[in-house]
Amino acid sequence: MTTFFPGPSKVRPELGQYLQDAFTNGILSVSHRSEAFNQMSEQTLQLLREKLAIPDSYTILYTSSATECWEIISQSFTRKKAAHFSSGAFGDKWFQYAQAIHPAAHKVPFHVTTELVADYMDVFEDDEMICLTQNETSNGTQISFDTLSEIRGAHPNRLVALDCTSSMAGINLPYILGDIWFASVQKCFGLPAGLGLLILSPAAVERARDINDTRFYNSALTMIGHIEKFQTSCTPNVLGIYLLNRVLQDSPRIEETDALLRSRMARYIQAADGKNLRPLVTNDSVRSTTVLAVQADPELIAGIKAEAKAEGMLLGSGYGNWKNDTFRIANFPAYTDAEVDKLISFLKPRA
Secondary structure (H helix, E strand, C coil), rough: CECCCCCCCCCCCCCHHHHHHHHHHHHHHHCCHHHHHHHHHHHHHHHHHHHHHHCCCCCEEEECCCHHHHHHHHHCCCCCCCEEEEEHHHHHHHHHHHHHHHCCCCCEEEECCCCCCCHCCCCCCCCCCEEEEEECHHHHHEEEEHHHHHHHHHHHCCCEEEEEEEEEEEEEHHHHHCCCCEEEECCCCCCCCCCCCCCCCCHHHHHHHHHHCCCCCHHHHHHHHHHCCCCCCCCCCHHHHHHHHHHCCCCCCHHHHHHHHHHHHHHHHHHHHHCCEEECCCCCEEECCCCCEEEECCHHHHHHHHHHHCCCCCCCEHHHHCCEEEEEEEECCCCHHHHHHHHHHHHHHHC
């Protein structure tokens, strides 16, 4: 059975061998304060820079999940207030976490077909940060790189934070256009859940130092101090870091992966864009490259999901407001050409 759920999604087919190697080589018993861990951590961070084109000036931290990153961002990079722009469930959830810590945080909702325009964004003078869900997993939307460039230019003195949980390691993200980028590994990385990444610009690191809040076990300032020695502030997911290392070693550079996923997404859209099925997001400029939401009548959606399951494919359920009238397809690197071809062939007769 092949799952096309957009997270946790299909893991890399090589994972079984990686796990056996981890057991055989004693990785499961490695101390996170040992030289062996330091070397593995250093290599992993370097691989992330090389394979994902992360600037050398940016700091990379290990976390437990993207959800933990929401908390860290509010605790360590925000004094009182941030502006959260949201078109879906995960943008809303991030805002709710932020508001629980800083009640003055405010949300600006926008429609799934709307492309943000920097000059008309509701950002107030005292907003310290702009928070964006670069890729909204719930509805298959994304914020384009052109839009990010405009936002960066319009708000040069504010930090820009981006949730790219379902796009990091799938598309070639323009890291210089943001200050805080974060993701979990259970989507485009093709790994099991339990590890997150938090990527910080020099301006974000400076903000953490200015705020100087070390009250929490996951305070960014404490984590930054440890990662300078390739260590972590608490016992990390050593196995997860090892698996990430192995995946990166065996992965092409992000430019190649980006081109592959864009080509596959074009084929998916063509297959699903028919009389009875249609992409939920009709605006090409805001449609995700890595998650496709397909819309139809609820009865038809239920029937298609059942037929797909009978043919060995699990389609992702709809989420939030689109729970009953959509299914979602994960367009992640772990899928083989044969699996992609099979799903496209399944969809085509309905076009």
